Amino acid sequence: MKSLLDAVASGQVGVDTALAQLDAAPVDDLGFATLDQHRALRQGYPEVVFGQGKTPEQVTAICARIAEHGDGFLVTRAAPDVLDALLGAWPDVERNDLARTALLRAQAPRARGTRAVTIVTAGTSDLPVAEEAAVTLDAIGHPVLRVTDVGVAGIHRVLARRDALHEAAVVIVVAGMDGALPSVVGGLVRGPVIAVPTSVGYGAAFGGLAPLLTMLNSCAAGVVVCNIDNGFGAAIAAARILDQ
Amino acid sequence: MKSLLDAVASGQVGVDTALAQLDAAPVDDLGFATLDQHRALRQGYPEVVFGQGKTPEQVTAICARIAEHGDGFLVTRAAPDVLDALLGAWPDVERNDLARTALLRAQAPRARGTRAVTIVTAGTSDLPVAEEAAVTLDAIGHPVLRVTDVGVAGIHRVLARRDALHEAAVVIVVAGMDGALPSVVGGLVRGPVIAVPTSVGYGAAFGGLAPLLTMLNSCAAGVVVCNIDNGFGAAIAAARILDQ
Amino acid sequence: MKSLLDAVASGQVGVDTALAQLDAAPVDDLGFATLDQHRALRQGYPEVVFGQGKTPEQVTAICARIAEHGDGFLVTRAAPDVLDALLGAWPDVERNDLARTALLRAQAPRARGTRAVTIVTAGTSDLPVAEEAAVTLDAIGHPVLRVTDVGVAGIHRVLARRDALHEAAVVIVVAGMDGALPSVVGGLVRGPVIAVPTSVGYGAAFGGLAPLLTMLNSCAAGVVVCNIDNGFGAAIAAARILDQ
Amino acid sequence: MKSLLDAVASGQVGVDTALAQLDAAPVDDLGFATLDQHRALRQGYPEVVFGQGKTPEQVTAICARIAEHGDGFLVTRAAPDVLDALLGAWPDVERNDLARTALLRAQAPRARGTRAVTIVTAGTSDLPVAEEAAVTLDAIGHPVLRVTDVGVAGIHRVLARRDALHEAAVVIVVAGMDGALPSVVGGLVRGPVIAVPTSVGYGAAFGGLAPLLTMLNSCAAGVVVCNIDNGFGAAIAAARILDQ
């Protein structure tokens, strides 16, 4: 903006032109999507495409526009036909069926971080959400440690992994059912703990409402919460902490 | 019923009289309450009066009818004016303001049980509910152990009390907020675990809904759940186990 | 732990080795699941695998690791393709399509209990949940009685089965729709009553929420509640009572 | 309307006048309330004033307008200060503090009905709602039988009163907590059963939501339901049946 104002001050750019440019935000309109080519700059992360509710054609079109600029992309919540389409278009895409993601690395990726994020899961069924978080962190350059299937009903399992918790810069805890694990982890570590409820469970889990409420009411102070099944959001939250 | 049929068979009691007696259930109608003088027999416990929503006059009238037969009574959810009225009428009443109970022991109480119930609370604010359970168990003759303020955010606190958990015949776990404690306790002990959610907590605890859902979804198999703040119900559930 | 400390005291085990062993919990990591080979010891029951949300391959891999040690397993919430895979791998597996379970008995099973659990259902549609409870109890060695289709709208049906209720050590009551049956049963028997709401019913049953709330608010004191459709949990709760 | 059209046809009434009369509904505007003096005719019942959220002055003004025409009135949900004001203005008003009602009988009341409505309550705390129903039925001329405190946890209590149920033209069942009583009553009688949930109960009763859902899901076919605590509505529903 400063350069634009400089140009106005020097007479290189007229007032009307400047007004028009100020209104012309750096967006790129595909008709069905407004791409934001400067977002990478502003947010510091590669472009992410939320795949749910989009057709393979829509996702491919959006990704093509991104790849055109040499940027990489990460597609989340991708159904199998979306993953097929993306792999067909870009053979270098890294496909992860458990995480439901497709990743094309940028041609000039960021340097990798040195501090790890530990992702803890309460049960096997929580793995897809944890994996979405792990792929996302990998895509934006942060190392990941995994501590798997350490629900609180066998409390010695999580206690046995205290080292992996303590050496983490950030801990992401993924849990469905009773969602109790973040409260225990939050009491074991001093650093940031990000809790992600999952929609795993019997009837009164109500699609993840039960662990969501558990985590919001955690008796371990300072545990923060993401949306149900939102592994991607947890990864970005961790990156916001690590990248500052 | 057998004796009635014997009497019919022997001609001592006519058919019409027998029919009338079969219809005349052993209830005692006060107009606003149907007292069930045989319930003590059927359920094995002293008469309990639920005080909430009743006036001091109503509670006193019900208790008078019970005490008339030499039975004891336990009034729960008693407001201070109800407690005052009961102590005024029966100086031997044991008043507990924290538990909001009034207890008049029966003239011929049951023999005390030998196996203890351990009542565990997650935080100080859960004490009124735990105390309601403790008073109820005492009233019906079962010893009680207390493990207080051992929420899972400081997991070593509950681990330090493992002995008190293991020696219990039944464990009652009272917790508000995240309600995570029963999952940990359920993993530590092999015997029955009864979870009681409390209405203690910040906004999204929604009056106890959060710990209620947590407990229903406990990852420790076989943990059973009572209504929110229902210390009385948990005590009776424990007695159902111990008294069989 | 005592033997480890003895070894440290006698110099047989060095301090560092002891520290490492204390941290090495008796868990067995498959990557996607942390098996707990000591759980049978701690909980007293065979290993149970929750089949929902797991692929046939994942379930088979977990079961193989268990069976390797001569232990039996019980898979619950198993979809037909999971049941097919298990029967393919272990011809001795007992398959129950109504209960959605697969059971491989341990090579050295526990002695059977002598006291029966009575499982009561309100309607025919509640049978899958009741059957999951029955299979589980059978797997861990407790005899089961069944009282079927005795909903409270025909109150004589449950009254006609009072004997089967009174001789039970524990009664499990499974009901959808209004969930009223546990309140009646709870008034008829003095022993433990475990209520299981089911997701059976018309619109405002809201997937089992209606009977769940009914049971939590039961006017029969001391009735305890499991999660919606959680026949397995009810069986384990009964076993916690019987096995102490 | 026919007489108006006759008058138009005969020329006695002009078209414009007829149009105006058709628009002039038989309402009586007090500024803050539109009284409907023909409603008694249309609905067949005395005028009822819902007292909640109205000041004593508002209620008195409305009642004065009704009484002016010699009609009686029934004020429901009346706070003590409203009851005081009404008794001050009309000494013949019948005040009922339990039901929170004030009744002024019409100068020319309807003939009383001959068939009784039986009002059944599960517990003592349900009495205010039952009493509102009873007062309303009395106000519009129907006899009432009461069966009190016969909750299903002591199933013999309601069975003992089967006669009072069978002789009723309509049964109103009032219950809080688990709301199970209407399912049992609905199985015992063949006539109409109207269920009224009350806001009585512990935490997870959620202000009457629990018994409301129970009743809507009643396994006794044909049980119909009123709003929570709506004794008045149940009485009018019974009168709709009896008065046709």
Add this chain to the structure above:
Amino acid sequence: MKSLLDAVASGQVGVDTALAQLDAAPVDDLGFATLDQHRALRQGYPEVVFGQGKTPEQVTAICARIAEHGDGFLVTRAAPDVLDALLGAWPDVERNDLARTALLRAQAPRARGTRAVTIVTAGTSDLPVAEEAAVTLDAIGHPVLRVTDVGVAGIHRVLARRDALHEAAVVIVVAGMDGALPSVVGGLVRGPVIAVPTSVGYGAAFGGLAPLLTMLNSCAAGVVVCNIDNGFGAAIAAARILDQ
């Protein structure tokens, strides 16, 4: 019961035999369902089988046991494969795909009633529920009038059918979306009005919760409510009124 007691009094039946007979309720156990052959007598209606959640084999087995006694049956909530199976087994079955019902009339049906039930629907999408009510009423011998697609947004449509409303002994109003129609109908007629919410509607209808709440809060006094989509229940409620 009287005849049994007479037999005991006369010595024809011994006491033990009488006790056994009193316990042997008139139920018929199929293993997965307890048929109640006396229910027809007690409730006055043909046997009804709730088809949802039952396999074609289960439904056919239950129906066979009923038909064996010459009784008719009505299967509700029947999936197409259930309807196929029933028609295959009993060619006289009347199949209604809109209502999802199968009806086999009894060999000796009840005399038909003379007073009609008017079934009113707000929109075309409410028809399946209305038709379930109509088939049920027909099955138990009551004539039905239909007033279709008269939602309140075109208020003249329902006003135009006032005659059909006034001549009804009972009015059943079926509505989804805003559920406002019963309030208008309840103000137009003096007789009983039974409201049935349907699960028809956009997002915030929440599967019928919106019209359910509307109807429970109806400003027309004395409107009573059935469960969501419960056309069967509304028909039985009407029959309870007409058959007394």
Add this chain to the structure above:
Amino acid sequence: MKSLLDAVASGQVGVDTALAQLDAAPVDDLGFATLDQHRALRQGYPEVVFGQGKTPEQVTAICARIAEHGDGFLVTRAAPDVLDALLGAWPDVERNDLARTALLRAQAPRARGTRAVTIVTAGTSDLPVAEEAAVTLDAIGHPVLRVTDVGVAGIHRVLARRDALHEAAVVIVVAGMDGALPSVVGGLVRGPVIAVPTSVGYGAAFGGLAPLLTMLNSCAAGVVVCNIDNGFGAAIAAARILDQ
């Protein structure tokens, strides 16, 4: 109505005939639907058929009756098989798969309006709802501007389109997930803002409940809200404003 009364006054129409005509509302009964041929007149819009829950046969029959009178129709929420059937019957039908609509323009359409409605969407996944609104507005003759994919997380995107907002007569804002966009738009423009929540989003969006609540609680005064996913309703609301 005036003309009818004039005819009565002049003797051209007898009283009985007039009564009959007054009762004969301008409705057209198809058995399963009551068509309202005067609605176009009363509401000023072409006939709209809500396609959800109707079979292709039902929709085609309704549309045939409308088209018979030379009127156009708009079918919303049409499944692919409904769209196929309509295009088969009327080749001039304009099919829109994204909006799930079929439009047959009237033979004598209304003159087009001159003031545009701007439809703003927060994300690509909100497009189907926005498109339903756009097709509806087009069908009833109002021009539409589109501002796409301008969610508030990139606030410059919506700021860049301020002109398109300011020149609109009405702004419709369609958003899922956090539903925050209407609050920002409502602060930027002075004219009417109609907010439409969509069912797009992760777990705790609860099918559109989250953005619905956000919009109802908008801190921008005077923002009004439609039902979840109700693009059609938003368009009609805009037309109510523009057509007065």
Add this chain to the structure above:
Amino acid sequence: MKSLLDAVASGQVGVDTALAQLDAAPVDDLGFATLDQHRALRQGYPEVVFGQGKTPEQVTAICARIAEHGDGFLVTRAAPDVLDALLGAWPDVERNDLARTALLRAQAPRARGTRAVTIVTAGTSDLPVAEEAAVTLDAIGHPVLRVTDVGVAGIHRVLARRDALHEAAVVIVVAGMDGALPSVVGGLVRGPVIAVPTSVGYGAAFGGLAPLLTMLNSCAAGVVVCNIDNGFGAAIAAARILDQ
């Protein structure tokens, strides 16, 4: 902004100064509130202060800052002590206890509009919300018509006032309980209809949730909805329509 850029272009304002001014929004910080003195300009309405949750001192301080500039203010949701404080500070304040508002007219008020808003209420208890809307419209210069107590259970009452509905530029409909009135009104008028649910009603109204859902699901197309009890919001929505 254009004048600022002109000044930059002409050299009158330096680039750094311009940057600073662009960042310096026209806000006025009181520490606990950021007053927006340009909002009147941007939104076109006098400054409104939301009184709920603010102390009399806070409200008075905010109003003083506004009045200083000669602007008027409208305080909504004002508790009695807030109203007292405002009247004490500004004797010209117009106090309305029913609406809970205090209005100080601006020294140079806007010209009054010529088209009226009709505010319709279903019952007397809805009046406070309707009055809040009326005071707000008056404060910003729009005439108001009132149609009171015309709930749909007496459908002739609202039909009798059709004229007042038809002559309105905008209709605001305020209703609690079943919230059915907007659906009827929406079918009677062609212009904009704004529905406001109120928290008036029995138990299952759930604080206004019932009428809120009813209105969102209105079968009258194009009815839009405000938050519960939000008379102020409805008035501003009407003004957004009238002032464009």
Add this chain to the structure above:
Amino acid sequence: MKSLLDAVASGQVGVDTALAQLDAAPVDDLGFATLDQHRALRQGYPEVVFGQGKTPEQVTAICARIAEHGDGFLVTRAAPDVLDALLGAWPDVERNDLARTALLRAQAPRARGTRAVTIVTAGTSDLPVAEEAAVTLDAIGHPVLRVTDVGVAGIHRVLARRDALHEAAVVIVVAGMDGALPSVVGGLVRGPVIAVPTSVGYGAAFGGLAPLLTMLNSCAAGVVVCNIDNGFGAAIAAARILDQ
């Protein structure tokens, strides 16, 4: 633990003594509360006492035990009588009525951090929650910046404060009503954003549920959420980030 094992290895400590010490967790039992004197060490923060639901006597007793060791304390959610009691006992207590906190600084406080936390509020009514966060951060040694009353309906207000957002190490955003502010802030800054919903708002805010859901569904990736009104939790979450 290592030193204990060293002592065992060297024979200084016997095995039984070691076992006892391992079981003796560093807790301090007051009967109604289990103080955790090592928590300061483990969590790194001063002892915090949650005041809600505790009597002044209970709070004072807990604080006395803490102060005894020279530690400071922070009491949150303190009612006025609790604040009075604490100030009476310790004149150095810093009382904050808006935040409802009492702070006694430790005799040897931690060194203050150098990076600031910016706390942003949407409206004046959100201030108590923001202030609780600010007091907590101050108590544990982190500087705070405040940006007040910048709700999104006046989007320029928050844009004007971009500098204060960008220079923050962590941003805490406190908002009630629509809860939209964190989505905008999350798009403006790259660092961690912690959202706190408040219970401020009209009817359908449902005690903070509306902004809670908004924030969980934020379209700005990586925004994390605390419980409703939980300013304390947000502060601790920020400290977890800053103190690692």
